[in-house]
Amino acid sequence: MAQLKGACIIGQSGGPTTVINASAYGAIKTALESDCITKVLGACNGIKGVLEDNLIDMGKEDPEELKYMQYTPSSALGSCRYKLKDPDVDDTDYKRILEIFKKYDVRYFFYNGGNDSMDTCNKISKFMMKNGYECRVMGIPKTVDNDLTGTDHCPGYPSAAKYVATTVMEICRDCHVYDTGMITIVECMGRHAGWLTAAAALANLKGDGPDLIYLPERDFDLDQFTSKVKEIYARTKKCLIAVSEGIHDKDGTLIVEYGSKDIARDSFGHAQLGGLAAFLANHLKKETGAKVRGIEFSLMQRCAAHIASQTDIDESFAAGKAAVDNAVAGVTDKMVGFARKYVDGKYVCEIQLFDLTDVANAEKKVPMSWITETGDGVTQDFIDYALPLIQGQTKLPIEDGLPRFVNLRKVKAEA
């Protein structure tokens, strides 16, 4: 493969995670050190930064300061939720992107995001190929939802899972402190895939976990749920429940919609969920007369850098690095992902490449065989899958007792 010289653009998109910056740092650092890559540009707010010619020169950042990106949650370059149109219907955006690529002689494009971002990445890749503009396009995955297909798991999920498992353990101690009855519901992110909620089961390894776990992979029956809670509560005066925001009944109606009819939708048409824990808490209060508390893990589950998994940080960095290394070596139109191996019984994570066409918009759910027959828990298969991912405490630097996050200069790029 011939050497391809030119600038690169790195963009971040979609809902941020605790470690998306570790991936970006892996890509930026590797790109800055590459002989082929002449300039490293950061797109402000993802693809919108490209469309608006809002690019920053990563080479103008202090390399020592950039290191803090590894431990800084959320997307340091800014994010967006912007859906590119079908180029056969309207190619305005694509022409603009090509114009910007030509302006800065961009020959490498790295896009760091989830399902929708891989769709964006795939469309750009195909457009450039079709138009004969040589540019190597690589997707770098991230999502706390863990629902990207192909890859064993997604950067961002392990840290979110560690947050959920740890926090459930702590809440379990707290909500069982009185001898009077108490029902507690914790609500985790996950519209269609229950990976994050399932992570609550890890707390059961230590005896401080939930009694019931509900994922969106299975239909949810409110009456059956109520009976189960009543039975457990009658027996133990306690009940701790973990639910995915996206649980729905057999007709596909979201349970949170039982409580609220008008759900806001984002620009991808996804329902803006939340409020499920509050709805179920009110429902159970009425049904049982018990003290009930609904807790939403809200943004914390995807930004709690202080409890990130170091395994996740290291793997995320490796994914970003692999995207650049592979692109420089001639690879294009791929998403970097992970394959899992066990060497002497020890978990090992290897880089594997996946076709962007295959991963764009596809969703990977928790296998039905990993959900218990009663539909209110997960099996040992899930535990074996998730446990290696949450190992290792973050090396997040602390100053004045508080996290030290990155502060970028954000110097505007010149063509």
Add this chain to the structure above:
Amino acid sequence: MAQLKGACIIGQSGGPTTVINASAYGAIKTALESDCITKVLGACNGIKGVLEDNLIDMGKEDPEELKYMQYTPSSALGSCRYKLKDPDVDDTDYKRILEIFKKYDVRYFFYNGGNDSMDTCNKISKFMMKNGYECRVMGIPKTVDNDLTGTDHCPGYPSAAKYVATTVMEICRDCHVYDTGMITIVECMGRHAGWLTAAAALANLKGDGPDLIYLPERDFDLDQFTSKVKEIYARTKKCLIAVSEGIHDKDGTLIVEYGSKDIARDSFGHAQLGGLAAFLANHLKKETGAKVRGIEFSLMQRCAAHIASQTDIDESFAAGKAAVDNAVAGVTDKMVGFARKYVDGKYVCEIQLFDLTDVANAEKKVPMSWITETGDGVTQDFIDYALPLIQGQTKLPIEDGLPRFVNLRKVKAEA
């Protein structure tokens, strides 16, 4: 002072904290090592365990296992919210307590709790004195609310403050990630005292803090608040707000009551708050049309052991130890507290004793002079006060990537 030989009871009461067990461990360990204390009894669920003769023998616990108490959130002995009646009106409970004290030859009583628990402790102390039963009674403070009087600060507050400051920093990064507008409200505990909400201001030290902070010490005006948010949002397209659950208007009506008329009350007559963030989020959504997210720190702020302040853990241990040391030395009818000193400009925490009579039911609020004139922030005085408290990362042991909490045998005590 003559040596007093006999058993001791240690009880925990009120809402738990991250470090209440560090205090209990300080007391238990010191009592187990004391020559005067013949038996160390743990009261299950506070004073209810005494009334119900539900006591465990702490000497039957594995000393190595007990060490994990320091890092385990919530009350390992169980808690209660039980208000002792005025003994002049009804002394049934007191007679029962005396009966149990005699049964086990209890000569030391240590009670680990907040305002209401100090009231319980004080009443028992006075009753025993009045009835000529020799028993040394000591209060060991805890409360995330930091509202106990006399003491410079309360064990439990520093860890909760560290959680709030750290989490606000992380959320600030997350909720500012898009270039589209966003308003975020975080709700902290604190019915009458705003200490915990004020801790959000520590995040501003790192540039990742709230724009507005509202404490219950100042009357809250919804219209004024709305105008300020609108002004900030119009200017920056962002606004991050921290509010105490207990904010109220000039007539004393809780703002959360604006949204809900029937507030549950606990057995002390305190309103069960919560839902304020959701109410304000809905209100601002209507007023601004912006995307608004309400986040409640719920139980996490008082049980997040993984982000506890090691300063808090050490001081809490010291408070428990001092209670036993002082009681053995002849002191009674006191609450252990802290005095602050600066040695060569460095924060030092010293033990100071306070009369139970003075601390029972009294409340310490954030000084009005520490709140900015505009009523939506705190001054440097508060920062100087709080910053030393959140120093030091917890040494919480980790197993399998998860916290290792204490598991007590809870062997029933014999008389």
